[in-house]
Amino acid sequence: MAQMLKIDDIAVSYGNIEALHGISMEVEAGGIVSLIGANGAGKSTLLKAIVGQVPLTRGSITFEGSPICVPRHSKKEGGKALPTHDIAKLGIALVPEGRHVFADMTVEENLDMGAFLVKDPAVIERKKEEMYDFFPILGARRKQKTRSLSGGEQQMMAIARALMSSPKLLLLDEPGLGLAPLIVQDIFHKIRLINEEDGVTVFLVEQNARMALRNSTVGYVMETGNIVLSDASEALLVNERVKKAYLGE
Amino acid sequence: MTLPADLCLNEFNPYNGGTPVNTFTVYMQYIINGLTLGSIYALIALGYTMVYGILKFINFAHGDVLMVGAYIGLLTYQALLGDSTSASWMMLAFLIALVVSALLCALLGMFIERVAYKPLRNANRLAPLLSAIGVSFILSNGAAWVFGTQSRRFPYPFANNPISILGVTITPHQILIVIVAVVMMVALTFFVNRTRMGKAMRATSLDQGTSELMGINVNRVISLTFAIGSALAAVGGILASFDFRVYPSMGTMTGLKAFVAAVIGGIGNISGAMLGGVLLGILESVGAPLLHIPNAMKDTIAFAVLIIILLVKPDGILGKNEKEKV
Numbered sequence: 001m002a003q004m005l006k007i008d009d010i011a012v013s014y015g016n017i018e019a020l021h022g023i024s025m026e027v028e029a030g031g032i033v034s035l036i037g038a039n040g041a042g043k044s045t046l047l048k049a050i051v052g053q054v055p056l057t058r059g060s061i062t063f064e065g066s067p068i069c070v071p072r073h074s075k076k077e078g079g080k081a082l083p084t085h086d087i088a089k090l091g092i093a094l095v096p097e098g099r100h101v102f103a104d105m106t107v108e109e110n111l112d113m114g115a116f117l118v119k120d121p122a123v124i125e126r127k128k129e130e131m132y133d134f135f136p137i138l139g140a141r142r143k144q145k146t147r148s149l150s151g152g153e154q155q156m157m158a159i160a161r162a163l164m165s166s167p168k169l170l171l172l173d174e175p176g177l178g179l180a181p182l183i184v185q186d187i188f189h190k191i192r193l194i195n196e197e198d199g200v201t202v203f204l205v206e207q208n209a210r211m212a213l214r215n216s217t218v219g220y221v222m223e224t225g226n227i228v229l230s231d232a233s234e235a236l237l238v239n240e241r242v243k244k245a246y247l248g249e
Numbered sequence: 250m251t252l253p254a255d256l257c258l259n260e261f262n263p264y265n266g267g268t269p270v271n272t273f274t275v276y277m278q279y280i281i282n283g284l285t286l287g288s289i290y291a292l293i294a295l296g297y298t299m300v301y302g303i304l305k306f307i308n309f310a311h312g313d314v315l316m317v318g319a320y321i322g323l324l325t326y327q328a329l330l331g332d333s334t335s336a337s338w339m340m341l342a343f344l345i346a347l348v349v350s351a352l353l354c355a356l357l358g359m360f361i362e363r364v365a366y367k368p369l370r371n372a373n374r375l376a377p378l379l380s381a382i383g384v385s386f387i388l389s390n391g392a393a394w395v396f397g398t399q400s401r402r403f404p405y406p407f408a409n410n411p412i413s414i415l416g417v418t419i420t421p422h423q424i425l426i427v428i429v430a431v432v433m434m435v436a437l438t439f440f441v442n443r444t445r446m447g448k449a450m451r452a453t454s455l456d457q458g459t460s461e462l463m464g465i466n467v468n469r470v471i472s473l474t475f476a477i478g479s480a481l482a483a484v485g486g487i488l489a490s491f492d493f494r495v496y497p498s499m500g501t502m503t504g505l506k507a508f509v510a511a512v513i514g515g516i517g518n519i520s521g522a523m524l525g526g527v528l529l530g531i532l533e534s535v536g537a538p539l540l541h542i543p544n545a546m547k548d549t550i551a552f553a554v555l556i557i558i559l560l561v562k563p564d565g566i567l568g569k570n571e572k573e574k575v
């Protein structure tokens with residue numbers, strides 16, 4: 001399989017505190033990669049680094065062979081950190097932690113925003129219909145303000161919004177956070193469908209390790225800013241260390 | 250009942266030609282005058298509210314942009330008109346002046362944002378505010394230097410003969426003000442609700458980080474916001490010039506009142522700015538005679554209303570104070 005995203009020894013700091021200390025990982029095209037780890041391990045920071053919302057202090061991130069994130073003022077050749085909106089244009093969509101729906105806009109307007117980069121109105125309409133088919137609850141609520149949706153519905157909306165631009169790589173930050181187990185199951189089922197039927201590569205970050213590993217091909221484990229383990233997800237599910245620390249067995 | 254001499258918005262508008270009046274028509278007159286004044290406040294308030302909605306920052310140079318707009322409008326109008334007295338050319342020249350002034354002020358607004366606010370975007374919250382006050386002084390003193398401090402009259406682009414309807418006097422220039430203001434507000438409402446960039450502007454004001462993820466260039470949206478706000482201010486400035494004349498510090502009080510209007514309506518809320526503007530205009534116009542406030546003290550009404558609003562409903566009439574669902 002072709003390599004889609006390559007993260008090479010990146011470090012990120014907030015002020016004087018380094019949050020990521022040299023992370024390297026790879027996402028192959030067509031797969032579902034999961035990153036598990038405790039609260040505060042730096043998982044969300046890693047996703048923000050990929051979309052250019054936090055600057056790197058070291059290392060580089062390459063998408064489909066071309067560098068998208070490098071440290072600012074980097075003298076390395078091709079060394080220009082792309083702004084977030086340009087990274088979106090390359091086909092990377094992030095569903096942020098806490099969903100971040102545009103609460104004062106309707107479901108339909110949120111989807112329109114997801115399709116901001118799509119110029120053809122016919123394509124936008126078709127994508128919207130696809131989303132209403134895929135998430136019927138959104139179709140029923142298309143004219144409602146997103147504020148009035150339940151947490152699970154908002155999560156589906158955030159995923160649908162990210163899919164509107166037909167991304168190549170979908171990044172999901174804690175898609176199951178704060179939702180009832182049945183809804184979490186439903187959402188992970190949908191994520192698999194997005195991957196298997198539409199061929200979208202998925203990189204998901206989850207605290208719910210069991211859910212994440214069961215629904216992915218490759219898994220990474222992050223602890224306080226370092227990747228401590230990586231393997232096929234199936235192998236991680238039976239790994240003693242993972243079982244003890246993350247699966248409560 | 251006798252009427253205060255300052256009832257009408259302009260000195261060329263003799264009240265009602267001496268027909269006997271009753272209280273109803275008197276107050277209708279106040280309301281009409283307030284509506285006219287309020288439309289101007291509303292146009293200017295939109296610039297404050299749109300910028301606040303996106304940057305959470307009060308652009309204190311906004312009032313001076315309206316002054317620049319009034320000068321550009323006046324000079325363009327006079328240059329176009331020359332010695333002509335043709336009625337249709339007067340009106341056309343006025344409309345051209347309105348457009349030229351709006352476009353140039355849009356550029357001015359974008360330029361101010363680029364040089365005075367953007368470099369400070371990640372600085373202390375106080376820094377852009379101080380920068381705005383600096384820009385305000387540069388503009389008003391610059392205008393005094395270039396144009397002199399003498400106030401100039403903005404001539405009506407038509408014969409301004411008052412029309413009497415049921416004892417209420419309406420002048421053509423009042424009708425013009427309301428029509429221009431309404432057209433601008435309808436266009437703006439259409440823009441923010443129906444167009445791609447307008448929706449992007451609303452999205453940016455709701456959640457800047459997530460808007461970037463959608464591929465929206467937030468810097469471009471901010472530039473556009475300043476352009477639109479400044480263009481509306483230019484139009485507001487020209488419309489205000491009919492009654493208040495054109496002078497370098499004209500933007501200070503009018504800008505401040507429009508800011509109050511934006512706060513009354515709920516700062517950051519576009520419909521709120523329109524509502525707040527019209528409401529403030531009517532309150533000022535009706536309040537002064539009703540409470541026997543002398544003309545020189547009329548400005549206190551706006552600020553008294555501001556204090557009351559801040560005490561009773563700090564988020565403004567249409568402002569929201571809802572917590573986000575987590």
